[in-house]
Amino acid sequence: MPPPHPDAPEPGTRLGPHYHQCFGCGDEVEGGLRLHAEVGKDSTILAEFTVTEAHQGAPGLAHGGLLAVAFDEALGNTVGQMLREPAVTGRLETDFLRPVPVGSTLHIVGKLDGVAGRKVYASADGRLNDPDGPLALRARALFVLVDFSHFTTHGTADPRDVHPDINP
Numbered sequence: 083m084p085p086p087h088p089d090a091p092e093p094g095t096r097l098g099p100h101y102h103q104c105f106g107c108g109d110e111v112e113g114g115l116r117l118h119a120e121v122g123k124d125s126t127i128l129a130e131f132t133v134t135e136a137h138q139g140a141p142g143l144a145h146g147g148l149l150a151v152a153f154d155e156a157l158g159n160t161v162g163q164m165l166r167e168p169a170v171t172g173r174l175e176t177d178f179l180r181p182v183p184v185g186s187t188l189h190i191v192g193k194l195d196g197v198a199g200r201k202v203y204a205s206a207d208g209r210l211n212d213p214d215g216p217l218a219l220r221a222r223a224l225f226v227l228v229d230f231s232h233f234t235t236h237g238t239a240d241p242r243d244v245h246p247d248i249n250p
């Protein structure tokens with residue numbers, strides 16, 4: 083378990099969108115997940131989002147791919163906030179243990195598992211309707227630390243769009 087960066091936000095800190103047009107956390111995306119996150123105890127990130135009709139895969143049930151988005155977002159936030167370095171998802175595995183109905187709220191807890199060079203391992207659990215509710219999903223991910231230029235070279239970002247803390 084790597085120690086958090088000295089500038090990592092304190093437990094209880096509410097985390098706003100890292101980018102307003104992000105499908106996972108942005109507040110300007112119609113049908114987006116609008117995932118909310120805050121810093122938990124022991125270097126965890128607590129995230130939640132409520133499944134709407136825009137997120138269905140079968141009638142009344144969340145689409146698995148959208149649930150994976152929620153974990154990508156929560157795990158990316160865990161890595162970025164705890165290490166205070168930009169990273170991108172290299173690999174994401176998701177175990178779907180229970181169906182997630184429309185109207186339910188998924189409570190996700192993300193944690194860092196290890197760092198090896200530029201590779202960062204993280205995992206998360208997702209519970210239904212309560213932080214202690216039934217376990218619905220589990221995910222593990224490998225993130226790769228990248229330079230800010232990843233987002234300007236391959237995307238259209240001004241570095242300041244990636245996160246308000248980032249200055250060119």
Ligand SMILES: CCCCCCCCCCCCCCCC(=O)SCCNC(=O)CCNC(=O)[C@H](O)C(C)(C)COP(=O)(O)OP(=O)(O)OC[C@H]1O[C@@H](n2cnc3c(N)ncnc32)[C@H](O)[C@@H]1OP(=O)(O)O
Pocket residue numbers: 100154155156157158159162163166167168169170171172173199200201224226228245247248
């Ligand atoms: C102030 C700062 C922050 C503040 C706080 C911000 C909060 C911010 C919240 C963000 C929340 C967003 C959460 C969504 C995050 C996305 O969704 S990101 C979008 C999806 N991902 C991508 O588009 C990535 C696309 N892939 C790539 O760009 C490149 O393949 C990568 C991942 C950068 C790696 O390429 P590279 O830099 O050339 O590195 P490379 O040498 O190939 O790999 C490095 C190591 O990783 C390993 N590796 C790479 N890919 C894999 C893989 N798929 N499987 C296994 N191993 C792999 C390699 O084997 C290598 O291992 P070692 O040889 O070192 O042992």
